[in-house]
Amino acid sequence: MAQGFNRTEMLPPLPPPVTERGAIKWLRENLFSTPFNVVLTLFGVAVIYLLLQSALPWWLNSVWNAESLSQCREIVAATAGPDATGACWAMIRERWHQFLFGFYPPAEYWRPILAFGLLFAALAPVLYSGQKRSLTILLGGVLAFLLLTLYLSAAPSSVFVVAVLLVLGMLALVQMQPGKLIWFTLLYPALTFWLLWGGSVWSPIVAMAGFAILYGVFRLASPLIGLAPAAGAGVVAAVLWWLYIDVPTVNLLQSALPFSIPAIASDQFGGFLLAIVIGVTGISFSLPIGILLALGRQSDMPIVKWLSVGFIEFIRGVPLITLLFTASLLLQYFLPPGTNFDIILRVIILVTFFAAAYLAEVIRGGLAALPRGQYEAADALGLDYWRAQRLIILPQALKVSIPAIVSTFIGLFKDTTLVAFVGLMDPLKGVTQIVRADIDWKGIYWEPYIFVGAIFFLICFGMSRYSMYLERKLKTDHR
């Protein structure tokens, strides 16, 4: 009986050849797959090596404790040899507060810090509308941030308690009725204005009452005279309030119930405080204005249409620098002598207009992308113009425009550095220049740019990540 050669058991699998597995496989496939890729890889490695060779010692020899640039140089020379280079971060250590707050009085640093923390609480209902879990996490983050930074900035204990109670209250509200948090968002502009510029607590309250009057007149009059005339009447009533009743009322209330914090003039603002004030105000006001302009441009009413087109084309056709110079120089000529129209306010208004014109075109792109059937369907449902826009058109149009809108926002935030040209203390050029004007730090070059650039990157990267999250969340099609 011939012995068969059939195996009865399976051989264990051999490992793949060494060139087809692990790191070597990865290298072969990704870096050395063709002669051309070999050349590119070697070239890339050489470039990285050269970059590291020139920059790495500079980073490694960083000096954090010194009084001046020359002292930095001495320390680097003493520790790393006479020809070594090293970063002098001691400048940041000594001047970081000017990069962040400008000339804001150090004793009042808690005010911008509190406003900054509450900014996220105010944004929360807009960013994560009605999502209990995300809102709780965000508000928890705000609470932790405020606890830490208010402690570090030596805020008065009463402020500490009020801020913590406020955020805790909002946390409790979120657990019960997350939708109600939007009321805080509406109050936030007045609160921040008061926190940052100070003065009597009554001025923002009385100014906000103007909006209440606008709304009240609108609600009372709209059943009688129709929507648009009622809105007009409301605006007139509010303007009359602000022009004639506002100031006397504030004075009266202030004398009856005095409560104020030290007033801070606009020229004390600088650094990232200034950039964020201009950026956040510009962003939050340019979006609604941009939407209205985009709708106006598509309107059937000729006056509305041509006004919108004229505004958009004029503002978009002019460089932002020109608008800033207009804000800082030309307006002074046209206003009566002695008018003190705050320079930051002037700049914010023109920056907002600038961003609104760009946003209007972005949103118009979104509107144009909607199939005509959507408009017709809205009409067929019997919705009036504003309902159709609010319920059907805009949600879709805004969704497709999200990436472009956020791009505009990021651009706007970075453009805030241009205010340096009208003598405001922006973080990049303004503060850097006064730091370099100090004989101790004259000649310092990369460090301020890197520091300011890093902070800008963090903020802009955050905005960009949020827009990607929003796109994922709102994705309803299945492409």
Added chain:
Amino acid sequence: MKKSVFFGALAATTLVAGLAGAATLDDIKARGELLCGSNTGLTGFGAPDASGSWAGFDVDLCRAVAAAVLGDPNKVKFVPTTGETRFTALQSGEVDLLVRNSTWTSSRDSELALDFVAVNYYDGQGFMVKKDLGVSSAKELDGATVCIQTGTTTELNLADFFKQNNITYQPVTVADDSEAQRQYVAGACDAYTTDASGLAASRATLPDAENHIILPEIISKEPLGPVVRHGDSNWGDVVRWTYYALLIAEEKGVTSANVEEVLASTTDEEVKRLLGASGDMGAKFGLDNDAFKRSIAAVGNYGEIFSRNIGEGTTINLARGLNALWTQGGLQYAPPFR
């Protein structure tokens, strides 16, 4: 020249508007604060320190004026102005006074409708080179690469100088002083040219200052001084004589430290008038009689201001040179105080 016509027209408009509400001095007294247009940061001449308070050679003149007018050298609001915004800020009334190392030129006097009331610093354009270049005069800079800030009068002066001397150069244009310094250190240019005071400050902060020299040639006149609007001569007089008071104080040896002592003991009639002990010189300007005494007490005399901010002994280490008193061979000369 369209631009200057435009600015000229603007200036004329303001002049008309300005005349209507002239009396800058009264405005300042009513406001309780002097609005002083300053640099956005220039080493030694004007910049805020780490705590945000302004200091410098130009800044001290603003403080002296505030002390004279309002009695307190700290009642000044410094408004940072850039090269582009400075004159418009003055014309439009955003600032009362501009002390911002601005060069006095005829077109600024006429076309821009400004008044330069004095010269508090005589500057001029110079060159800095590395020692191992082996150059000892700017005329030997044939074919050199020169770092120069764009959009300044220094650019024109440089072109003129090289043309007159029949030599060539290659400009390396830079945006501002810090970039110029960086390019110069990195070897992108053989020479760096700007105002001599700026060169001295740059040189002082180089890691190897001893390897760099400032060439002896000064190729332009840059008289820098305080500027006021046309049309309010009284205010111009106040600024001018506050400045001259500081000069006379140096001439007569009155300092911030000894001003009270001198006031009590002096027999010099001019010093008595200056400090308000006799006559009513202050009142003639619409000021208190001891206005100039307050200025001297607040910031010291011209020599003190100079040596505290930019003079020998500071890191910048500028010699008095043209800015010495006329009695010591300089150009600083005050008319008699009588």
